[in-house]
Amino acid sequence: MKLFLDTANLDDIRAAAKLGVIHGVTTNPTLISREKGDFAAIIREITSLVDGPVFAEVLAQDAEGMIREGRELAGLDFSVCVKIPMTAEGLTAVSALSKEGIRVCCTLVFSAAQALLAANAGARYVAPFIGRFDDIGYDGIEAVASIVDVLADGDFETEVVAASVRSPLHAVEAAKAGAGIATVPPKALFQMIHHPLTDAGLARFMKDWAESGKEL
Numbered sequence: 001m002k003l004f005l006d007t008a009n010l011d012d013i014r015a016a017a018k019l020g021v022i023h024g025v026t027t028n029p030t031l032i033s034r035e036k037g038d039f040a041a042i043i044r045e046i047t048s049l050v051d052g053p054v055f056a057e058v059l060a061q062d063a064e065g066m067i068r069e070g071r072e073l074a075g076l077d078f079s080v081c082v083k084i085p086m087t088a089e090g091l092t093a094v095s096a097l098s099k100e101g102i103r104v105c106c107t108l109v110f111s112a113a114q115a116l117l118a119a120n121a122g123a124r125y126v127a128p129f130i131g132r133f134d135d136i137g138y139d140g141i142e143a144v145a146s147i148v149d150v151l152a153d154g155d156f157e158t159e160v161v162a163a164s165v166r167s168p169l170h171a172v173e174a175a176k177a178g179a180g181i182a183t184v185p186p187k188a189l190f191q192m193i194h195h196p197l198t199d200a201g202l203a204r205f206m207k208d209w210a211e212s213g214k215e216l
Contacts, residue, residue, distance in 0.1 A: 008032045013046060144162050
């Protein structure tokens with residue numbers, strides 16, 4: 001399973017990119033709103049920092065507006081993937097943009113039925129939100145697994161993006177459920193690095209080496 005960083009913060013993206021473990025970046029209107037600068041300029045800067053898709057979401061609510069904004073976003077850089085919400089208007093836009101060869105991620109997906117519609121409309125990605133399922137007492141990982149199963153039974157090239165991942169455990173469980181991609185916020189990504197036994201083992205190695213008096 002590939003990992004996409006879920007943020008629009010350029011410093012966080014630079015720090016994560018140095019690790020060599022992220023394959024893309026996902027943004028949304030909330031994340032973009034927290035950063036200073038022009039929307040298009042932020043997206044362009046992000047594309048210069050990572051190798052892989054950069055997800056940018058439309059703001060229009062009608063199909064015509066979504067299609068227009070989707071074309072504009074896709075024109076910013078070849079790596080931009082347009083995010084469109086799962087609505088009737090959104091499906092119309094997904095279909096139109098996909099037919100033009102523009103990669104689209106259908107976002108705010110919460111059921112296998114919605115994912116099936118998005119895949120039939122030509123979406124390159126569908127994004128079920130794990131954390132938001134959990135917020136209302138449902139099993140987000142189970143929903144991801146259901147979507148993976150439904151799309152696997154059809155002749156689709158649509159990838160499942162486990163979104164709203166909030167912890168290392170979420171990421172691991174999403175991988176077990178068959179998601180091809182998980183979006184992780186910077187905090188969760190850096191939490192994945194650490195383990196108390198790793199820290200203890202490294203401390204022991206350093207202590208033993210120092211006490212030995214040897215040199216490299």
